[in-house]
Amino acid sequence: xxxxxxxxxxxxxxxxxxxxxxxxxxxxxxxxxxxxxxxxxxxxxxxxxxxxxxxxxxxxxxxxxxxxxxxxxxxxxxxxxxxxxxxxxxxxxxxxxxxxxxxxxxxxxxxxxxxxxxxxxxxxxxxxxxxxxxxxxxxxxxxxxxxxxxxxxxxxxxxxxxxxxxxxxxxxxxxxxxxxxxxxxxxxxxxxxxxxxxxxxxxxxxxxxxxxxxxxxxxxxxxxxxxxxxxxxxxxxxxxxxxxxxxxxxxxxxxxxxxxxxxxxxxxxxxxxxxxxxxxxxxxxxxxxxxxxxxxxxxxxxxxxxxxxxxxxxxxxxxxxxxxxxxxxxxxxxxxxxxxxxxxxxxxxxxxxxxxxxxxxxxxxxxxxxxxxxxxxxxxxxxxxxxxxxxxxxxxxxxxxxxxxxxxxxxxxxxxxxxxxxxxxxxxxxxxxxxxxxxxxxxxxxxxxxxxxxxxxxxxxxxxxxxxxxxxxxxxxxxxxxxxxxxxxxxxxxxxxxxxxxxxxxxxxxxxxxxxxxxxxxxxxxxxxxxxxxxxxxxxxxxxxxxxxxxxxxxxxxxxxxxxxxxxxxxxxxxxxxxxxxxxxxxxxxxxxxxxxxxxxxxxxxxxxxxxxxxxxxxxxxxxxxxxxxxxxxxxxxxxxxxxxxxxxxxxxxxxxxxxxxxxx
Numbered sequence: 001x002x003x004x005x006x007x008x009x010x011x012x013x014x015x016x017x018x019x020x021x022x023x024x025x026x027x028x029x030x031x032x033x034x035x036x037x038x039x040x041x042x043x044x045x046x047x048x049x050x051x052x053x054x055x056x057x058x059x060x061x062x063x064x065x066x067x068x069x070x071x072x073x074x075x076x077x078x079x080x081x082x083x084x085x086x087x088x089x090x091x092x093x094x095x096x097x098x099x100x101x102x103x104x105x106x107x108x109x110x111x112x113x114x115x116x117x118x119x120x121x122x123x124x125x126x127x128x129x130x131x132x133x134x135x136x137x138x139x140x141x142x143x144x145x146x147x148x149x150x151x152x153x154x155x156x157x158x159x160x161x162x163x164x165x166x167x168x169x170x171x172x173x174x175x176x177x178x179x180x181x182x183x184x185x186x187x188x189x190x191x192x193x194x195x196x197x198x199x200x201x202x203x204x205x206x207x208x209x210x211x212x213x214x215x216x217x218x219x220x221x222x223x224x225x226x227x228x229x230x231x232x233x234x235x236x237x238x239x240x241x242x243x244x245x246x247x248x249x250x251x252x253x254x255x256x257x258x259x260x261x262x263x264x265x266x267x268x269x270x271x272x273x274x275x276x277x278x279x280x281x282x283x284x285x286x287x288x289x290x291x292x293x294x295x296x297x298x299x300x301x302x303x304x305x306x307x308x309x310x311x312x313x314x315x316x317x318x319x320x321x322x323x324x325x326x327x328x329x330x331x332x333x334x335x336x337x338x339x340x341x342x343x344x345x346x347x348x349x350x351x352x353x354x355x356x357x358x359x360x361x362x363x364x365x366x367x368x369x370x371x372x373x374x375x376x377x378x379x380x381x382x383x384x385x386x387x388x389x390x391x392x393x394x395x396x397x398x399x400x401x402x403x404x405x406x407x408x409x410x411x412x413x414x415x416x417x418x419x420x421x422x423x424x425x426x427x428x429x430x431x432x433x434x435x436x437x438x439x440x441x442x443x444x445x446x447x448x449x450x451x452x453x454x455x456x457x458x459x460x461x462x463x464x465x466x467x468x469x470x471x472x473x474x475x476x477x478x479x480x481x482x483x484x485x486x487x488x489x490x491x492x493x494x495x496x497x498x499x500x501x502x503x504x505x506x507x508x509x510x511x512x513x514x515x516x517x518x519x520x521x522x523x524x525x526x527x528x529x530x531x532x533x534x535x536x537x538x539x540x541x542x543x544x545x546x547x548x549x550x551x552x553x554x555x556x557x558x559x560x561x562x563x564x565x566x567x568x569x570x571x572x573x574x575x576x577x578x579x580x581x582x583x584x585x586x587x588x589x590x591x592x593x594x595x596x597x598x599x600x601x602x603x604x605x606x607x608x609x610x611x612x613x614x615x616x617x618x619x620x621x622x623x624x625x626x627x628x629x630x631x632x633x634x635x636x637x638x639x640x641x642x643x644x645x646x647x648x649x650x651x652x653x654x655x656x657x658x659x660x661x662x663x664x665x
C-alpha cells in the first residue's frame with residue numbers, strides 16, 4: 001500500500017499548505033540518494049511477489065457471504081506468533097486499505113537461481129495455510145480474489161455496518177467507514193483528502209453488461225442527492241474503497257544496477273496490458289455484471305484527485321497543470337535511452353523541479369520522470385514528518401513517489417538498506433489458487449530473464465501501450481481483442497540463441513535488426529522515434545504468448561528456448577512447464593480466465609434472471625465455489641489444468657553447492 005509513516009495526520013488544508021515544502025525536500029532527498037547509490041552494481045536478480053487476501057464470512061443457514069472486517073485482528077495474531085517464534089517461515093504480513101484484506105509477501109526475496117522459481121508456490125501455500133490455521137470459526141475463510149462480487153451492496157460487511165453519506169470520510173452512499181482499515185490513520189486520511197482536494201467525492205462509472213433482460217436504458221434508483229455523477233447504463237460507485245478495496249498480484253524485481261532497472265522498467269511496460277488481459281478476474285462490481293473484465297479503470301477513478309481544472313473540464317485558473325490521467329494509471333514515459341524514442345505522448349512535468357534535478361546531476365529522462373510524478377500534491381502528511389534530514393531521509397520523496405500508482409514503478413533503494421534498484425510490475429489481477437498466482441509470477445520473472453539474456457526489445461510507442469490497456473480491460477479481451485506488438489523483438493545485439501529461437505519457430509516476419517529500420521541496440525544514443533510504424537502489428541494474446549509461424553515467435557517459445565540454454569533442475573523444469581501450460585491455454589482460450597469462469601458460473605446459476613444482477617443467492621454460491629477451488633476440493637477442467645507442480649520450500653543441496661557465489665545474501 002506504500003509508505004506507512006506514523007504520526008498525527010494533517011487536514012487537507014494543512015497538507016496543501018505544505019505541498020511545495022514536501023515536493024522541494026522530496027526532490028532534494030532523491031538527488032542525495034541518487035548520488036549515494038548511482039554507482040551501486042552487481043546486485044543479484046532477486047524477485048518477490050505480493051498477494052492480497054480477502055476475509056469472508058459465510059452464513060450457511062441464510063445462504064449469504066460477506067466480507068469479514070477482521071483483517072487487523074488476524075494481523076495482530078500473526079504478529080504475536082512471529083514475536084514468539086511461531087510465525088510462518090519466510091513469510092511476512094502487511095496492512096492493506098480495506099479492513100477485510102491483508103497482504104502476504106515472502107519474508108525474504110527469492111534468489112537468482114533458476115531453482116528459486118520452484119519455491120514461489122510453496123511459499124504462497126504456506127501463507128494461505130498459516131492464515132487458515134488461525135481462523136477461529138468454521139464459517140470464515142480467506143480468498144485471493146480481486147473483487148468481492150457484492151462489494152458495496154446492502155449488508156456486505158460482517159459485522160454489518162451501514163454507510164453514512166453525510167458524515168463518513170468518503171461521503172459514500174454505499175461504503176461504510178468501518179470497511180476502511182482503522183489501524184493506521186493513512187487510509188482514512190487518503191480517502192478524505194482525495195475527496196476534499198478534488199472538491200467532491202470520487203465518481204466511478206463502469207459500463208453494465210447488457211443481458212437479454214437488462215432494462216434499457218438501465219438506470220438505478222439512487223438518491224438524487226449524492227448520485228448526480230451516475231450515468232445511465234453504468235454501475236455507479238462513489239468511494240476510494242471500490243478501487244483500493246480490491247486485491248491484486250504484484251511482482252518486484254531487483255536489477256543489478258540502475259541502468260538495468262531502467263531497461264527492465266521500459267521493456268516490461270509493453271507487457272502490462274498483455275498480463276491484464278491474461279489475468280482478468282473482475283467482471284462484477286457492486287452486485288452487477290459489468291462489461292469489463294479488469295479492475296484498472298475502476299481503481300484509477302477511485303483515487304482520481306484531479307480537480308475540474310486539472311481534468312480540462314474548465315480553464316486553468318488556480319491549479320498549475322492540466323493532467324491527462326489519474327495518479328493511478330499507466331506510465332507516461334520510458335526511462336532508458338533506447339526507450340526514449342518511443343515517448344510519443346506529451347509529458348506534463350514541473351519545469352522548476354526538472355531544472356533542479358538537472359542541476360543536481362540527474363539525466364534528462366530520469367529528471368523528466370520525477371518532475372512528472374511531482375506535479376502531484378501529497379495527499380497524506382503527518383505533522384511529525386514535516387522536518388527531515390534530506391541527506392539521509394526519504395520520507396518526503398516516498399510520500400509522492402508511493403502515491404503515484406502506475407502500471408510500472410521505478411523504485412530507488414530504500415534509505416539505509418541493502419536493497420538495490422528495483423522495478424515493480426503492477427497490473428496483474430489476483431488469481432484464486434496459489435498455483436495460478438505462482439504461475440503468473442514465475443512467467444513474468446522468466447520474461448525478465450529472457451529479455452536480459454537474449455537482449456530482446458519489446459518497446460512500442462507509449463501511445464500504443466495506452467491503447468492496448470484500454471483494449472485489455474474489455475470483456476473477454478484475451479480472446480477477442482488484438483494488441484499492438486512488435487513484429488520482431490530481436491535487435492542487432494540480440495544473442496545467437498535469440499536468433500536460433502526465431503528460426504526454430506519459423507517466424508518469417510522477424511528480422512535481426514529489430515524490424516523498425518532503426519538497427520536498434522541497447523546502447524543506442526538516438527532520441528528519435530522510428531519514422532514509420534511498419535515494425536508494429538496487431539496480434540491476439542494467443543499469438544503474442546504462443547507465437548504464430550508467420551507473425552511472431554511467441555513469448556513462451558522464447559522462455560522454453562531459454563530453459564534449454566540454462567542449468568535447471570528436473571523438478572523446477574517440471575513446475576515451470578506446468579505454469580507455462582496454464583498461461584498458454586489461458587492465452588489460446590483452451591482454459592478460461594477467472595473473469596470468464598465467473599461469467600459462466602453466473603449465467604448458469606438457477607437464480608440468475610439474465611438481468612445483470614448478482615443476487616445474494618448467486619453471491620453465496622459463487623463465493624463458496626471460490627473457496628472450494630482455492631482449497632483444491634473440486635476439479636475445474638475448463639479453468640485449471642490437471643495435475644500439480646513440484647514446488648518445494650528449499651533448493652536442492654547440489655544446486656546450492658554448485659552456485660554458492662550466487663546464494664550469499
